[in-house]
Amino acid sequence: MNELAITVIGRDRPGIVADVAEVLARLGANLTDSTMTRLRGHFAMTLICVGPTSAAVEDALGPLTADGQLLATVREVRPDGEVASAGERYVMSVHGADRMGIVAAMTRAVTEAGGNVTDLSTRLAGTLYVVVAEVDLPAGASDALTGRLAQVAADLGVEVALRPADPDLL
CATH class of the missing domain: 3.30.70.260 (ACT domain)
Structure with a gap:
């Protein structure tokens, strides 16, 4: 097969x-x-x-x-099988006025923290732009990333939240 x-x-x-x-x-x-x-x-x-x-x-x-x-x-595709996460699962949500570069800047911060974006969706409703992303982070990286995301969000004029993903939900 x-x-x-x-x-x-x-x-x-x-x-x-x-x-x-x-x-x-x-x-x-x-x-x-x-x-x-x-x-x-x-x-x-x-x-x-x-x-x-x-x-x-x-x-x-x-x-x-x-x-x-x-x-x-x-x-x-090569059947690699299910790859176990090497770290902790989080949900990052971003919302604010629509502008260029929100997804690029926020996901770059995740990547620079050693994280991996595993799912991402965006929606534009009028002038409000919303991003919801599931990310895998190395153990212990969430505190530093939270600070970095806050800096990036301030530069973009948006709000950001990073919270642990509920392991009981898909």
């Missing part, structure tokens, strides 16, 4: 998730990880599955992309 990374993007419409999932199920592909969202009327889905060859999946997804409204890519 092959491990595949599949992306599907395009103008949102009802049924895309069901259509893709049905194609994969008919092929005997087991969906192991996935995420999907709507971004200002556009659909974006990324998933990992174990199943047939990438060519077989591309062919099977062909009818869904034939009208040009959706784009699907399929790529074989």
Whole structure:
């Protein structure tokens, strides 16, 4: 069996998730990880599955992309398995007036502290910009990072919070 990374993007419409999932199920592909969202009327889905060859999946997804409204890519990936976090999980939330560079500056501070961003979403609601990110930090790094994030946030004119992630929630 092959491990595949599949992306599907395009103008949102009802049924895309069901259509893709049905194609994969008919092929005997087991969906192991996935995420999907709507971004200002556009659909974006990324998933990992174990199943047939990438060519077989591309062919099977062909009818869904034939009208040009959706784009699907399929790529074989190396099955590395689940990588355990080397540190502690936190949630970083940022909100404030929209301006260029918020995501870049805040994630750079996390990286410089030895952290890794494992999930990130942003939303613009009027002039309010919101970032929510899950980050893995080295043990004991949160105090120093909290101070650094406060400095970066002050420079950007936004608010930031860093709190431990609840291990009982996905």
